[in-house]
Amino acid sequence: xxxxxxxxxxxxxxxxxxxxxxxxxxxxxxLAVGALATLVFGVAFxxxxxxxPGHAKHHARPLAAPVSFEQAVRQSALSGGRIAPPVxxxxxxxxxx
Amino acid sequence: MTPVHRFRAMGCEVVLAGGDPAAVAAVFARWExxxxxxxxxxxxxxxxASTAWTLHVSPLFARALRVALDAAVDTDGLVDPTLGAAxxxxxxxxxxxxxxxxxxxxxxxxxxxxDELRLDGRILRRPPGLRLDLNGVVKALAVDxxxxxxxxxxxVSAGGDLDTRGPVDVGLPGGxxxxxxxxxxxxxxxxxxxxxxxxxxxxxxxxxxxGRPCRDSPWEQVxxxxxxxxxxxxxxxxxxxxxxxxxxWLDERGMAARFVACGGGVVLNRAWQREIVCT
Numbered sequence: 598x599x600x601x602x603x604x605x606x607x608x609x610x611x612x613x614x615x616x617x618x619x620x621x622x623x624x625x626x627x628l629a630v631g632a633l634a635t636l637v638f639g640v641a642f643x644x645x646x647x648x649x650p651g652h653a654k655h656h657a658r659p660l661a662a663p664v665s666f667e668q669a670v671r672q673s674a675l676s677g678g679r680i681a682p683p684v685x686x687x688x689x690x691x692x693x694x
Numbered sequence: 695m696t697p698v699h700r701f702r703a704m705g706c707e708v709v710l711a712g713g714d715p716a717a718v719a720a721v722f723a724r725w726e727x728x729x730x731x732x733x734x735x736x737x738x739x740x741x742x743a744s745t746a747w748t749l750h751v752s753p754l755f756a757r758a759l760r761v762a763l764d765a766a767v768d769t770d771g772l773v774d775p776t777l778g779a780a781x782x783x784x785x786x787x788x789x790x791x792x793x794x795x796x797x798x799x800x801x802x803x804x805x806x807x808x809d810e811l812r813l814d815g816r817i818l819r820r821p822p823g824l825r826l827d828l829n830g831v832v833k834a835l836a837v838d839x840x841x842x843x844x845x846x847x848x849x850v851s852a853g854g855d856l857d858t859r860g861p862v863d864v865g866l867p868g869g870x871x872x873x874x875x876x877x878x879x880x881x882x883x884x885x886x887x888x889x890x891x892x893x894x895x896x897x898x899x900x901x902x903x904x905g906r907p908c909r910d911s912p913w914e915q916v917x918x919x920x921x922x923x924x925x926x927x928x929x930x931x932x933x934x935x936x937x938x939x940x941x942x943w944l945d946e947r948g949m950a951a952r953f954v955a956c957g958g959g960v961v962l963n964r965a966w967q968r969e970i971v972c973t
Contacts, residue, residue, distance in 0.1 A: 673768045674761075675929050677949040678877020678919040680969050683863040688698050690865035693883040693915050694706040694833075694853020 696848055704730075704833055704852060705790055710840070712848015712859065718840045722852070725836040728754055729828050731778065732789045741818070742778060742825045749818045756816040761924065762831045766808055769932035771902055776811060778825030780804040780905035785891040786898060799892025803905035829898075834880065834927035841923075855880040857923035867915040868954045872970070878923030882930035883915030883954070899934055911937045915954040918944060919969070925949075 613621070699715040701708050703722035710718050730736040737755050751759070762775035783801035786793065811820040837857045840850040847860030856864065857878040864879055865871050872879070884897040884907075901908040916934045920926030929949050933940035941963035944951045950966035962970075 671764070671767075673947070674764060674922075675768050675925050675947050675949065676921040677947065677965060678879070678921050678926065679875035680879075680919045680950055680966070681861075681873040681875050682970055683871035683873045685863050687863040687865040687871045688711065689709050689849065689851045689856060689862070690854060690867075691851070691856060691879050691881045691917055692854035692865075692867050693881050693885045694855065694887070 696846070704836070706833075706853030708853075709851040709856075710844075710848065711862075712846045713840070713844035713850070717843055718850060721840045721843065722836050724754075725832055725839075728752065729758065729832045731781075731827060731829075738826060738828065745822045747819060747821060749820075751816050751818050753816065756813065756818075758828050758832055758835060759813055759818065759826070761835060762828050763808075763811075763813060765831055765924075765928045769928060771806060771808060772932040772935045773830045773928050774806050774808055774900075774902040775826050775828050775830065776807040776824055777804070777900050777902060777905065778827035779823070780900050781827055781898065782825065783905065784896045784900070784907060785889060786896070790887060790889075793889050796890040796893065800894065800896065800906075805905040806902035808902075830931060831924060831928065834878070834922070834924040837923040838878070849874075855923050855927050866917060866952060868958070868960060870960075872919075872952075874919065877919060877921045878926040879917065879919050880923055880926035880930045881915050881917040882927065882934050883913065884934075885915055899931065901935060908935050908937075911935065911940075912955055913937070913940065913953050914956045914958075916940060917952045917954075919950040919966070 696711040698709060698711045701715065701719055703719065704726050708718065708722060727733065728737045731738060733739060737752055741749055741751065741755070759775065765773045766775065780803065783804055785797055785800060807824050810824060811818070833852050834855055837850050837852050837855060841857040841859055844850070844859050849856050849858040849862045855878070856862070856874070858874050858876065861873055861875050863871050863873050867881055867883070867885070882899065884899060887898045889896050897907045899908050900906065911934055913934050916930045918926045918930040918933060920929055929944060929947070929951070933944050933951055936943050941951060941953060941961060945964045948965055950969050951963045952966055953961040955961060
């Protein structure tokens with residue numbers, strides 16, 4: 598009964614009206630929603646940059662095979678040349694330097 | 695006959711025919727400027743002196759080191775680029791022409807540190823103090839590059855390791871000759887580059903397991919025919935270090951080789967005999 602009487606009388610002196618209280622609640626809600634949206638955007642932005650960059654920041658490099666694979670398939674540089682019996686006096690000598 | 699030109703580079707005599715001597719000299723100067731252990735401003739000197747664990751090296755340095763690491767794989771670690779400190783411990787710490795005939799005893803042996811080195815592109819990671827010596831591949835790489843720049847048929851030889859464009863007859867250690875039809879020919883051995891420390895004979899072909907000059911090889915000089923000077927040079931060093939197993943090891947790879955034994959006898963592996971007989 599006392600509250601009903603108070604509501605009928607309106608806010609007391611120095612107290613915000615119901616409209617002002619509603620506006621204050623709306624301001625708080627807007628701030629909370631804005632902060633939440635900014636936070637979600639920031640997390641999504643950083644996540645996207647880290648996991649799916651739109652463009653490379655450095656020169657593109659070809660996809661490399663694992664070192665173990667490269668070692669397994671790498672051609673040895675050690676292969677033979679072709680020699681034959683000599684046909685004229687040699688202009689040069691192979692020796693230990 | 696194509697005129698033959700001679701000059702000195704990388705501590706040895708360079709002989710060439712079929713190209714511009716100045717252009718070939720420029721190739722050798724560039725390689726020596728980067729990879730000399732004795733030039734104070736060479737990149738190798740800076741790399742060896744650096745206290746950083748990670749270094750960004752030049753494209754040429756990275757390329758040669760990659761080749762050296764591949765050579766180590768191909769030879770099961772016999773040709774090893776991490777023996778710079780071992781060579782210095784044996785007394786080879788300055789240009790060979792400046793080495794005294796004898797000196798204090800060799801320092802503590804330094805064996806291979808191949809597993810401590812990584813090269814990713816141009817990023818080199820290795821502990822400070824690991825000293826590189828790329829002489830096992832650099833001279834041959836310079837020869838191969840110089841031959842690639844020849845304007846006509848000819849050859850380039852550095853200290854007896856050569857690559858050819860077109861057939862060239864080449865004299866062999868201990869006498870005789872062979873025609874190199876294509877590819878390179880290289881000789882490794884202990885006839886030259888010998889010195890003494892503490893009265894003990896030293897040479898530059900180190901056993902990577904001990905960090906000391908290889909003393910149990912029966913060979914004095916090993917000559918190998920390869921698809922390039924690099925292939926021939928790496929194979930000749932490995933075959934020397936393999937000792938008695940050298941001829942068969944090269945036969946497995948189809949590389950013709952001629953071995954001069956310490957006693958003076960000559961051994962031809964099966965590939966050499968086959969090529970000379972069949973051609």
